[in-house]
Amino acid sequence: MSAACRNGAARSCARIGGLGSATSHPAASCRRWQARRASPREAGVARGRCAAVLKGNPVGSPSLSLDLDKVRDALIRMEDSIIFAIIERSQFLRNDKVYEPGAIPVPGYNLKTGDQQSMVEYILRQTEQMHGMIRRYTSPDEHAFFPEDLPSLVLPPIEYPSLLHPHAEGININDQVRALYFEELLPRICEEGDDGNYGSSALCDITLLQALSKRIHYGKYVAESKYKASPDTYDPLIRAKDEAGIMNLLTVESVERRVVRRVRNKACVFGQDIQDVMGTISLAQEDIEQAESKVEPEKVAKLYNDWIMPLNKQVQLEYLLHRLD
Numbered sequence: 001m002s003a004a005c006r007n008g009a010a011r012s013c014a015r016i017g018g019l020g021s022a023t024s025h026p027a028a029s030c031r032r033w034q035a036r037r038a039s040p041r042e043a044g045v046a047r048g049r050c051a052a053v054l055k056g057n058p059v060g061s062p063s064l065s066l067d068l069d070k071v072r073d074a075l076i077r078m079e080d081s082i083i084f085a086i087i088e089r090s091q092f093l094r095n096d097k098v099y100e101p102g103a104i105p106v107p108g109y110n111l112k113t114g115d116q117q118s119m120v121e122y123i124l125r126q127t128e129q130m131h132g133m134i135r136r137y138t139s140p141d142e143h144a145f146f147p148e149d150l151p152s153l154v155l156p157p158i159e160y161p162s163l164l165h166p167h168a169e170g171i172n173i174n175d176q177v178r179a180l181y182f183e184e185l186l187p188r189i190c191e192e193g194d195d196g197n198y199g200s201s202a203l204c205d206i207t208l209l210q211a212l213s214k215r216i217h218y219g220k221y222v223a224e225s226k227y228k229a230s231p232d233t234y235d236p237l238i239r240a241k242d243e244a245g246i247m248n249l250l251t252v253e254s255v256e257r258r259v260v261r262r263v264r265n266k267a268c269v270f271g272q273d274i275q276d277v278m279g280t281i282s283l284a285q286e287d288i289e290q291a292e293s294k295v296e297p298e299k300v301a302k303l304y305n306d307w308i309m310p311l312n313k314q315v316q317l318e319y320l321l322h323r324l325d
């Protein structure tokens with residue numbers, strides 16, 4: 001997808017009022033917590049509390065590996081989180097007010113535009129403040145939606161093993177992730193209407209946005225593992241900036257077909273009550289297929305096919321294009 005298209009997606013996101021009133025700047029994510037300008041008081045707090053630097057591959061990031069099978073296993077685990085989160089959000093109606101700036105009074109204004117914030121933007125910003133303080137966005141597999149506003153750490157920083165090319169730090173396509181979410185995903189998984197469950201809906205949105213972001217940016221690890229496996233095949237294409245050639249090489253259609261099939265099956269299984277009224281549990285394929293699911297499995301499969309996998313590949317492409325810089 002071109003830069004113009006990306007900006008278009010971000011602009012149309014602003015139009016629907018989801019989170020578009022604040023744009024994230026990819027370059028801003030590079031420096032993460034270290035470079036954020038802190039007030040003298042904050043800096044003092046940060047210095048006082050973050051004197052030590054922890055080393056190692058911390059628990060909770062076991063997925064920071066470059067073995068392609070392990071990387072693919074990590075993607076499979078992320079599927080579970082995404083599908084569950086879709087099912088959770090789909091129990092509520094669309095609740096458009098959550099996404100309209102000013103429709104629900106929340107504290108604060110967007111600092112850049114002076115606009116009022118939507119409720120979902122407010123909660124996402126506040127969530128990132130909390131998670132940012134406890135190091136979430138220092139992990140190379142996490143990407144903030146508002147990287148320019150990250151707070152100082154209150155815990156000692158962790159030094160992560162550097163598995164990726166340094167260029168990876170500057171890749172953050174969360175503008176597109178939120179455009180995908182608000183424009184494509186939400187209207188497909190929720191019925192129109194207002195049931196007043198604004199807080200619950202927004203919390204589901206945030207869980208889902210974060211899970212999608214992680215899955216999509218995991219393309220950095222996929223790309224590096226593919227590159228390491230055959231650098232000689234990638235190098236000429238990278239030098240020639242041959243985007244179509246690189247995309248062709250990193251695409252594995254058989255794996256994509258398997259992902260879509262598995263996602264459809266998982267949506268089927270996760271979305272049903274496995275006990276009937278008699279308390280009988282059946283995991284027989286035909287019973288699973290006939291059972292009514294809380295979310296249409298075909299819709300989830302299509303979202304994966306049309307949006308989630310293409311964005312993951314876009315991250316892979318952006319990463320590989322600068323792999324030799």
Ligand SMILES: C=C(O[C@@H]1C=C(C(=O)O)C=C[C@H]1O)C(=O)O
Binds near residue numbers: 075
């Ligand atoms: C992630 C991979 O790269 C590509 C993207 C895929 C995805 O997002 O699931 C699947 C297959 C590949 O075309 C992979 O090869 O596993």
